[in-house]
Amino acid sequence: MNTYPNVFNPSKTWLWQGFPISYQTQGTNGPAVILVHGFGASWWHWRKNIPVLAENYRVYAIDLIGFGGSAKPQPGEKITYTLETWGQQVADFCREVVGEPAFLVGNSIGCIVAMQAAVSNPDIALGTALLNCSLRLLHDRKRLSLPWTKRVGAPILQKLLSIPAVGDFFFNQLAKPKTVKKILLQAYGNGDTVTDELVDILMTPAKDAGAAAVFLAFTAYSSGPLPEDLLPVLPCPAIILWGTADPWEPIDLGRELANFPQVQKFILLEGVGHCPQDEAPELVNSILQDWMSEQPPSIPLS
Template sequence: MATSGAAARPPVATTLSARRGTAPSATAAAASCPASSARRTTWRPRARLSSGNAARARARLLRVEASSMADPVEESLPAAPHTATDAPLETQPQVRTSMWNWKGYNIRYQYAGTSGPALVLIHGFGANSDHWRKNIPVLALKNRVYAIDLIGYGYSDKPNPRELGESFYTFETWGEQLNTFCAEVIKSEAFFICNSIGGLVGLQAAAMEPQKCKGIFLLNISLRMLHISKQPWFGRPFIKSFQSLLRNTVIGKLFFSAVATPESVKNILCQCYHDTSAVTDELVQFILQPGLDPGAVDVFLEFICYSGGPLPEELLPRVKCPVLVAWGEKDPWEPVELGRAYASFDTVEDFVVLPNVGHCPQDEAPDLITQKARTAIHLLDTVSCPSKLALPSTTSAPEFFNSEHTSLIRSGQLQLPLVPFV
């Protein structure tokens, strides 16, 4: 087990086979989920920003002329030379797993690769580092890649929140965990690649210790639409009462028991994956199995009752590194119509829509995301933004989603999940 003084490659590690992202039960999974249309792997032009900030960003990043129909991010540098099937299986780097001790807790992480910039892959709610199993070995061909289980998730320890207080399972805690991981295990600055609530963890870590993060690539970051500030004032007391009911009565544990079954997990994943053939039995087990550990139910209930803390629109102005945002256009949980608003932040260098992809692009479209991640890393590594360090936010949290967005949500035209798992 790696201790707080461990080297970047811990001497004690269990070798894992580098999982390739095959889907042996794809046919069966597709049969049990709603049908989905075929996904294109081409990119359409990103939505252009009308602001001067966007124009300066395009010039700074050497983008193509506005008349070009090619994706501006791709045109600014050569196409990525590898996809998930480029390298023979025997030449792909070995993926290893190890445990790191943080504040007396065991934290699982996976790693591969021996050279190149360091990447940290950060999972979403209810998931773990196995959600990046299709990306790790391919990204490791040119990078040092680490995928971490946030405390409370995966095979990391799950301390009881009742013994630690309501302030433990927060983005501040996970941000501190991530920064300490960079300092003690990676021993260098790193790029963060994040999905869903993992995006808030990455932003929080970068805001807390800017020197640890070189850049952030966000995939369908959580909008946190159940945040208390985004609820009508008259509904807030009822939210508090419902949260107390879940935390302090048997109802919460019954609710978790109903959700933590293979059938429920598969149904939830089929909601957020546009290509439901990617929802395999293997994936269901990767998500479900750690959730059956002792203590998982308390962590689950603690987070779904966590309606405070930071919002993406509050963290983005505090981040000093460049940020790229990619969004699956078929995400039913975090609608791309709302996500586009993040393109207006000065820190965000580009916003790209991923056609025919849902909430978890890294698992649903791994070849596409691995290629885009390589491009993003190169791009983020070439961008510096010293002029942005002191810029205040031009978008305040209460006004970020306007009344039209709110009415769409309340009318049901924008569907929000009660319990997003990833």
């Protein structure tokens, strides 16, 4: 159950390429901020951040197409589920709904989406904040550096999951409360933050028609931009926050992203896992507010 019943109004809907996109917004003053969730999540993953940031910012949290309350069209028909697609969605949302440049804040693959949006549409981004950025370790260009078991095993698993019956069975086994909770307990440094509410937030959209196909389409996606491709050409300043207890995105590799000149700060969050905004919102909210307040004012979109 949602423990914030009096904080949020019903989700709003924006039509993008003919598909309904769900988003939440709060705040009436200050620069705009767009929050971009990670794989399999939704705007609800920012429920602990939206009200606090909205005290000084106009906050928008969007459900990427294929996730949350947004449409889940069949992959490959009218939509391809790629980071470029999601990046364009965020950029179009900034122009059509927000109406001015915004700070783009992402978690996990949401970081790549935010950077892609900024790189392909430089006029929409005031800055990017990256929370445990996906390193995309199963990308085609990175597999040679992996242990041979993962280097060989990942493509085999992808081929198996591309068989409809196998893929659907795998998704149905994965999309169970006990399984989701077990995965979250691995990803979060503090198990106490893995609540029934959090499990429900992730489980509810997984029941939608088309959710399995979207999930399987992304598991087969091994191309597209890497963070080290986007950071050198990022047209705006960046800050990186990294939970040191993240089992999926190694901190030692994450540190390498701090070497790019666009990165103003690289901040370690000790003992925090893969989703700092949910596990340590008091830290994340304070850091984001301080950093955004240091940036120059926006110039209206033309």
